[in-house]
Amino acid sequence: MEDNHLSKPVHVAILGATGAVGSEFLTLLAERHFPLASLKLLASERSAGQQISFQGETLTVEAVQESSFEGVDVVLASAGGSTSKRWAKVAVEAGAVVIDNSSAFRMDPQVPLVVPEINPQAAAQHQGIIANPNCTTILLGVAIYPLHQVQPIQRVVVATYQSASGAGARAMEEVKTQAGAILRGEAPQPEILPYPLAFNLFPHNSPLKENGYCEEELKMLHETRKIFGEPELRVSATCVRVPVLRAHSEAVNLEFSQPFSVEKARDVIAQAPGVRLVEDWQQNYFPMPMDATGEDDVLVGRIRQDLSHACGLELWLCGDQIRKGAALNAVQIAELLLEKDWLKPGQHLATC
Amino acid sequence: MEDNHLSKPVHVAILGATGAVGSEFLTLLAERHFPLASLKLLASERSAGQQISFQGETLTVEAVQESSFEGVDVVLASAGGSTSKRWAKVAVEAGAVVIDNSSAFRMDPQVPLVVPEINPQAAAQHQGIIANPNCTTILLGVAIYPLHQVQPIQRVVVATYQSASGAGARAMEEVKTQAGAILRGEAPQPEILPYPLAFNLFPHNSPLKENGYCEEELKMLHETRKIFGEPELRVSATCVRVPVLRAHSEAVNLEFSQPFSVEKARDVIAQAPGVRLVEDWQQNYFPMPMDATGEDDVLVGRIRQDLSHACGLELWLCGDQIRKGAALNAVQIAELLLEKDWLKPGQHLATC
Incomplete structure (x- = not known):
């Protein structure tokens, strides 16, 4: 078990919680002892109401809406490009960092595209959205x-x-x-x-x-x-x-x-x-x-x-x-932000 | 249906008749109206006695032995390298041309390695054995x-x-x-x-x-x-x-x-x-x-x-x-030999 040396627990939302990558997010957050203050499961209207057990608790999937991101620090998103385009900016305006697994923002020059083993320092420059690369x-x-x-x-x-x-x-x-x-x-x-x-x-x-x-x-x-x-x-x-x-x-x-x-x-x-x-x-x-x-x-x-x-x-x-090619890489980016205290958008001085 | 324009029917033996490529040889000889004077099915002792139907007739698989190649013009061999090494020379001494699907002779400088669409002229120089290349x-x-x-x-x-x-x-x-x-x-x-x-x-x-x-x-x-x-x-x-x-x-x-x-x-x-x-x-x-x-x-x-x-x-x-990567290529080599009158070993003057 990896020890993350993470300090303050954060409020996390998973957008696309019922998909293959969404379910892997849950596995990894538990496995890696990610410091959770709270965990919110978001998905489309169609999946709302589904119950998912996580670390002994039963969580209910909520339909994503304008107010979903209030108080959320980190959004792990894997719900497809159009969903990300629709909700990422809402989440950022609510003060969250979105780590997005879709292709929607990857080539946006304002959005860092990060693999923690390769270019962790790029994450320091985020303006609220960090893109997770394609699996291959x-x-x-x-x-x-x-x-x-x-x-x-x-x-x-x-x-x-x-x-x-x-x-x-x-x-x-x-x-x-x-x-x-x-x-x-x-x-x-x-x-x-x-x-x-x-x-x-x-x-x-x-x-x-x-x-x-x-x-x-x-x-x-x-x-x-x-x-x-x-x-x-x-x-x-x-x-x-x-x-x-x-x-x-x-x-x-x-x-x-x-x-x-x-x-x-x-x-x-x-x-x-x-x-x-x-x-x-x-x-x-x-x-x-x-x-x-x-x-x-x-x-x-x-x-x-x-x-x-x-x-x-x-x-x-x-x-x-699904793991390193998607969910794990995104969780590692979140861990990097916590470890380096890069949650807030801005011109951080990269130190790694 | 391809018309082979072949003249005189020839005596053919299939060595390794019960394998995947052997069975494809049978299909192709029928499909392509290969001019057969006779067809002999040869295999190991273990497979001898098996009956295989071919164009309305029932042929019995024979165990390959020294006398198997008497009167045979063309041997289509696909029985593995050691079987080819054991029997190819016996067949050649009996007067047959062996078209061998194993890797036994492919890199032998005395043996042409032929793909009819690429180097048909190489077949003209055979000394009794022509090798069929690897499938890939x-x-x-x-x-x-x-x-x-x-x-x-x-x-x-x-x-x-x-x-x-x-x-x-x-x-x-x-x-x-x-x-x-x-x-x-x-x-x-x-x-x-x-x-x-x-x-x-x-x-x-x-x-x-x-x-x-x-x-x-x-x-x-x-x-x-x-x-x-x-x-x-x-x-x-x-x-x-x-x-x-x-x-x-x-x-x-x-x-x-x-x-x-x-x-x-x-x-x-x-x-x-x-x-x-x-x-x-x-x-x-x-x-x-x-x-x-x-x-x-x-x-x-x-x-x-x-x-x-x-x-x-x-x-x-x-x-x-199994087809172009093995059996078909070998049958095409046999057709080439018949068409060009290259059955006999020797220094033919390649004309294609």
Whole structure:
């Protein structure tokens, strides 16, 4: 159990409390002994009235409204972009800091986009809203930023293996239902996802842009640049949805301007925060989604010298996209604000 | 139905007739009206006596022995490397041409490694054995060689999504059994594959080499070089087993020495043999394993200018690894030998 060394308890609201990430927020607040003065569960009208137990108490989900944020210090939001756009400013005007898991504010130059292991100091400059990056971006960033600090990365080529739960809890259920149908010899029915995913896979179905990339792939480019503070970093991603229930994987090719030894890379990864080196070369055992599920760390392995580029490294990673890829990262941002006393908006002098 | 324009019927033996690829050989010989004078089914002692129906007749599987190849013109072999090593020379001494699907002879400088769409002329030089490349290599090669002919490829970075059936019919059944167990709330049991694959995935479990690559990944490097006749071609692969039943997918990043326009690449792919351009940008519909299953063509889509490299292209492909990735390619080699009258070993003058 991590000891947060946090001082004063704060009033927290979860916006989108009934979703997959919302439920993970609850798990993490309890697990991490987050210093709660109070906890309010907010969701849409549709989910209002649901009862959720938390640390022995039964909490009732409330429909979000104008008065919901009075007295709230921190809002952990994961209710989609339009909900965040609708309510984030209301919460900020009420005096809360909103840590938002949607894509609504990520590329807003006024909004810090934060991964605590990478750019904690960016959080100091918040004006009430701090954005949580996209799941695949967080997992990639946590794994490769330690290498980038040793020697600047020039280019990233990444292919993802994204689990069904990245599209929500209902997509995860859909894959199971489809698998059952196929095992019974019936045709799988897609409902949430556009095509059958059980025993199949397809390129990520986020909207396509003129340049042929989908939004998910461009998030990996633009968000990584913003988090790393490297507006010229070259990133090309291919994002793919696979019939895994939970935890995303990524095959990552890195180019540096000089050779980066595999030994050195292993040492760096082994010592980096939020990352765990998982390599058993004797057993041919490396990170797998089933082992990354429920873990805080991003699992990294198969680090090897790229045979096609003298200054290249290949690596493989798996991470729980609901946990570090979403809820955990947001809770870590909240812990950072408390620890550094950065709750109030303004021009804090970053000290980390 | 393809008209093979083949003249004289030949005597064919299938070695490994009871396996997944063996059964696909039978399907293809019938579908393609391969000119058979006779068909002999060979397998290990264990499978001898099995009866298999073929075009209205019932054929009995025979245990392979020294005399099995007398009078045989063409052996289609897919019974694993050690069986091929044991029997290929026996067959050649009996006067047959062996088209071998195992890895036993692929890198032998005396043995042509052939993909008919890429290097048919190499088959002319055979000394009795012609090797069929690894499945992922064939699918990649067929898709990118047409581009390579327009402008030489400098470097390939590829991540694969390999289905269970690449590890054999029993691995495919294992994934289904594991999925059923998970749906019932039971623990999945790995038997053929080293780790549970249902709703999970893992780096390809072929033996690891000193350089950190597994054998499957190095096949993609060395075999592509040999087939393309480009001993310096730079290729780096990450091979991953995914819980798909059949058909492999690959995310492919290509580097050229000059920019390669996306328009041009689409035109080239659309006109290339053995490849089909599958891109519906309006519907966000691209190649998927479920659509590649049972197809002869490799499906290619999502061709886009690499945002991280001025001379780069990204593309995505799916192909049936039992069909074009194995059995179909071998049958096409046999058709090529008949069409060109290259059955006899020797220094034929290649004319294609």
